[in-house]
Amino acid sequence: MHLQEEIGEFQKALTSENKIGTVLPVIEVGNSIPGRRVVAVLERLAKTRGLHRIITTDNRTEFTSRAVDEWAYRNGVKFIVLGMEDAPEVIDSCMAAGASGYLLKWTAGKDLIKAVETVRRGLTYVPDRRAG
Numbered sequence: 815m816h817l818q819e820e821i822g823e824f825q826k827a828l829t830s831e832n833k834i835g836t837v838l839p840v841i842e843v844g845n846s847i848p849g850r851r852v853v854a855v856l857e858r859l860a861k862t863r864g865l866h867r868i869i870t871t872d873n874r875t876e877f878t879s880r881a882v883d884e885w886a887y888r889n890g891v892k893f894i895v896l897g898m899e900d901a902p903e904v905i906d907s908c909m910a911a912g913a914s915g916y917l918l919k920w921t922a923g924k925d926l927i928k929a930v931e932t933v934r935r936g937l938t939y940v941p942d943r944r945a946g
Contacts, residue, residue: 849879856885868930870894870917883912892933896922905940915939 842855869886871893886893894915895908905916914933917925918941925941932939 849881852879853881853885856882856891860889865889865891868892868894868914868933870896870922870926872896886912894929894933894939900941909938909940916941 842851867890869891872895882893885891892914893912894917895913896917896919897904897908898919899905900918908916915929915938917929917939921941929939
């Protein structure tokens, strides 16, 4: 999910890419992209590219909506949130919304594999709160 400014208004663009940087053929643009629109995009991707079992995302409300949480549950998909805030209430909020893991963006390169392996085993992954 990327936020860009265009013609004086904030526009949201939902795009998709895999971890090796290949952009997948999907884009959804609008002033608002509610959870049910995110679900429609995920459904299209699932039909054309297959269903990924673990998806990384930011912590925007589009991905913490009930519609996306229900879709993920029905399809056995886990989300790992990439966030910039390490405040416990932010992390707890993402986990309560259905995320299976939370990574800090500045440590994601080093911790991504560990997080994916942890979530794949059915556990949750959060940053070490004793650090810092």
